[in-house]
Amino acid sequence: MQLEHRGPYFVPLYEPLPEDVQFYYDGKPLKLSLATEEIATFYAKMLDHEYTTKEVFQNNFFHDWRKEMTSEEQEIIKDLDKCDFREIHKYFVDKNEARKALPKEEKQKLKEEADKIQEEYGYCIMDGHREKIGNFKTEPPGLFRGRGEHPKMGMLKKRIMPEDVIINCSRDSKIPEPPEGHRWKEVRFDNTVTWLASWTENIQNTLKYIMLNPSSKLKGEKDWQKYEVARRLKDVVHTIRAQYRRDWKSKEIKKRQRAVALYFIDKLALRAGNEKEEGETADTVGCCSLRVEHIQLHPQLDGQEHVVEFDFLGKDSIRYYNKVSVEKQVFKNLQLFMKNKDPTDDLFDQLSTNFLNKHLQHLMDGLTAKVFRTYNASITLQEQLKALTNPEDNVAGKLLSYNRANRAVAILCNHQRSIPKTFARSMQVLQEKIDAKKKQVEEAQEELKKAEDEFKDKNDAEAEDNVEKKKKLLKRLEEQLAKLNIQATDKEENKQIALGTSKLNYLDPRISVAWCKKFGIPIERIYNKTQREKFAWAIDMAGEDFEF
Structure with missing residues (x-):
């Protein structure tokens, strides 16, 4: 692979405050x-x-x-x-x-200045083709926010300097020049990876990369492969489920733990949970790293039997709280795994993500715990779209159905967000529009009644035309009111759910494209310009009869 680029664009240095602005x-x-x-x-x-x-x-x-x-x-x-x-x-x-x-x-x-920077730093040459780069700018310094109740929120994100950056390009290419007076941390010639530059950020000690734009051919192929692996799981998932059910009664505790964890990963779309990076202090866990304190067992609760109550911090310190009725054998196994353990002991003390993934590789080539999340998210979307879409609905009604299907996936994957600060105000503005539109509808109804009464009296062509005009106006206003009401419902239902995460990372885009084509919905109503570039391969590939 031949690769040549300019390196990252560094954010400008700090400009001091004017003399009259005081601390x-x-x-x-x-x-x-x-x-x-x-x-x-x-x-x-x-x-x-x-x-x-x-x-x-x-x-x-x-x-x-x-x-x-x-x-x-x-x-x-x-x-x-x-x-x-x-x-x-x-x-x-x-x-x-x-x-x-x-x-x-x-x-x-x-805008022209920004375009000039984009032109200079935002493209690379890969195998003789000019390809767009994703985020070619280093992140500016600031305060770390994190998601959820992250223990490191407020810490100082330091400015990235050339001395922090590893450059990756081809051995025979022109190596990017660092800014004057600086040098790169390292220059590599590694054609087995797809990143152009990398550095370690100081808060979580994790690697950050400059990659190709999602719309690039290489990225599109990787995306397609990810969803094809998930589609292949569809053919063997019933066999895998039958096997983990048998393993619930295995004589080996290790196999039982693996089988129960896999059941949770499959049924609840839990992340497997990997070992933390060195220096990571957030007490976040996934399925394999759950501790006894993270679950409570209820033989009966809220009219259901064998209920497991989960309460833990998942990825990005987002709280996962759920009460789930499980199968009797799973419940009995959990009682066994928790026996004689302290609250801080591991629930699955004989299980690691590595051990689980090695087992999955034997069941299907390329299968890891992560694939279940993609598979279950995509299948859920497809089934929900079939169940919720009414072909008789207008575009706004169909889009509401789409968002409801997407929301079912976001709930499954625990994609939460805090209620936006502007939510109450924007709902108030929307309600004012609805109230004004209702008034217009009432006025139009009165106008129509008057016109109809006039037609009864006069019974001439002019009066009849007036009735038709008033009917059309009323119909248009009623449609506008219905659209505003749908918007309000959608907004209210989505206030604490992040729909974007699953839509961009877990849902096979061909399902959405096929749905748009089948019901005559413009694709731009589902995906914005950047997203359409990312999923160009799916838009070209998927017909309206595509099945995940």
Whole structure:
């Protein structure tokens, strides 16, 4: 594989605040050193965000901020409660508003500058073809947010420098030049990987990559292969299920644990759970790393038998809470696995993700625990679309059915989000539109009745035309009202569910494309421009009769 590129685009260096924008400590203005001021701006920008009200976020920020201060600043700034960032916050709010209010020509100039950077850094040459790069910019420094109640929220994300970056290109290509006065951490010539540059971020100590754009041929092929492996699982899943059921009664505890874990991965779309990176402090678990304290067993609960109550932090510190009625033998096995164990002991103490995946490889080539998640998500979408779509519905009604099918998958995969800050206001605006539209419908109904009465009296062509006009107007307004009501329902149902994650990562896009083609829904109503580029292979490939 021949690969040539410019390397990453580094975010510009920090520009100090104007002299008249002050930071205050204990009510008095305090001039900060450049590094300290930059970190203060990270916090100031987030003042109106819920994160800055959280104690963990505040503590982590203040701890990391103090580490970057000069010794003189450390002597003065000892209490976050005495820090006043409001003037800095206002400065950035005003700056943002000013950017939005720029004249058209100025906005065009900024766009042209961005396009120029994109043109220079956003493409590579691969095997003689010009391919688009995904995210070619390094992440700017800032404060780590994390998802859920992440224990590292508020920590300082450091600026990525060329000295942190490993470059990957072809041995015979022109090696990208680092910015003046800098050097790369390393240059590699590895044609077995698909990344162009990488570095280790300082919060979770994980590797970050610059990759090809999802729309690239190579990415499309990898995507297609992922979904084809999941489709192949369909042919053997019944055999696998029969086997893990038999293994629930195995004489070997190790096999029983593997069989129960696989049942949960299959039935509940739980992640298998891998060993954490070194230095990872978040207490997150997957199926194989569940501890006794993460489940409670109820012989009977809410009118159901053999109920398992799960409560643990999954990926990205998102809480997984679920009460599930399981088969009697699974319940008995869990009682056995928990016997004589402390709450902090492993539930599946003889099981590892590696052991589970080796077993799955024997059952089907390319099969890992992860494939079950893709398979179950895609099958669920397909079945839900069949059950929910009414061919007689208008486009808005069909899209509501699509989102409901997608939501069933998001619930299965535990893709949650916190309610957006703007939710209440946007719902209020939508309700005001609905109320106004209702009034228009009522007025149109009255107008139609008047026209019909007039036609009865006059019985002439002009009066008849008027009735038809009023009927058409009423029909149009009723359709608009129905559309607004569907929007409100959709918005309310989706407020705590993240639909995008499953749609982009777990659902075979050919299912959505086939559904669009079958029911005459424009594909752009399901996938935006970037997503259509990513799934171009599926849009070309899937006919309306495609079955996962």
